[in-house]
Amino acid sequence: MNKTKNAAFAYSFLLPSALLTLVLGIYPIAWAFRYMFYNYKGYGTARFIGLDNFSRILRDAEFWDSVVNTFVYAGGKLLLSIPLSLLLAAILNRKIRGRQLLRAVFFMPTVISTAVMAVVFFTIFNSYNGILNQFLIKFNISSSGIDWLGPKHAMLTVILVAVWGAVGNYMLLFLAGLQNIPEDVYESSSLDGANKIQQFRFITLPMLGPVLQMVIMLAIINALKGYESIMVLTEGGPAGKTEVMFLYLYKLFFPVGGSSASTQVQEFGYGSAVAFVSAVIVGMISLIYFYASRRMNRID
Template structure:
């Protein structure tokens, strides 16, 4: 009877996990093997794939569009992270206090997280439009600017998309930091106050060290999300102007799903796109592994 009961429990568990397992196999495992196959082929989505060995990888080594997009990705990710994470932590510390209306403020800062990135990009396109954008009209009326600033032009496009990314991400990381702060016992901060510790000293010597595990997780998520982000850029600038905001996953998207507006890619290139996808995934993996290594070294030192 005991064996029969255990078999039923195992069967029930297998039954409930089977849908998730099937979805993982279909949408995760199979595409990985699919990419590994076609990155050695010349295949444009029609006709018979032609095996070409490592030619796709030789091509990408001299593909300046790809490597320019990699540089843009690191500029975008670095600019986003260096502002978003400190700002999210400061907001979390402030809104973790017993302030009046803190729940409303938390909701306001978190609201951009639940809005589609495409919708956000459309709204900010209206705000930053060079000719009749809301921001330019506001600056001209105040006398700060005599004519419209090209916020989406070659000079300011990357700065603009970084600012929009910060606005959209800071609330998400703020909530994660608040969750970590609430696990820090109040007794420790009260003891530090009795010993004469100030706000900055408590933050640096108590809050940050005790928030270490959460901080490591948030930084890892922020790095991966920043390197993989492209949706809002695609809607806002389409990688332009003249490739100034072309990031590597947007370039990959163009290769696999070309559109009439994508001037840098004229036809679908599944074989070459698979090779580029492998390289971009490898770049993200190397950056993540390097971060894990440095964080472990830092933990040992501390």
């Protein structure tokens, strides 16, 4: 009897989480799986069309352009954020003055809302009266400012904003890994004549390997799925230059100003198919990296 009461007591705590998972997790996925095969715009009757949505994806140049933009965006973010995070972690792991304050400052962007962060950067990078262009003009660095959100620089701008928001989180993970490396290892290598660069190459990086693999995996997934700051900064423009997969998907479900993805009409059926294909792409990239990292571990 006591076991039954204890079990009922335990399940009563699990029930709210289970209900939330069912309503907010499993049901929407099942709903999307169903409407992948329907022509449904959010109103009227859903019409079964089989695989027509997927054949439409194959012909949808805008979607595939967004896939290319996603890889450019993710690649730029990874190439900048991972080394910068590791460098900051290595610096802030040393006994320097004010390191606790610096850690808090670099971590602060992580706790700021992405939308709020993007609005702040929009005021900085605004091409007409942005803070950065005013600074460049005032000090005669540029005569008329730079079109930061224009076709030529928009992708670089959104990548820099994404890096600013991601560095603090990855820095903290690297910092935790660095603090788990015993000091005795560095002291022994110093006695053997190893310099700082050699210690970093042959001690720090190998012993930081598991953390590095985890950080890269998180960074890949977050970069491939990210779109919020881009939506605020450019809405995918100009002319689709910064439109990434999940922003394109968002526009299919929730059309926004200037959207060409859905011609200002909700596309729930087609959007569900795009969501499935996008999830498959992200999953395939993650599996490729996971397989490659396991192969590297075997080689080591």
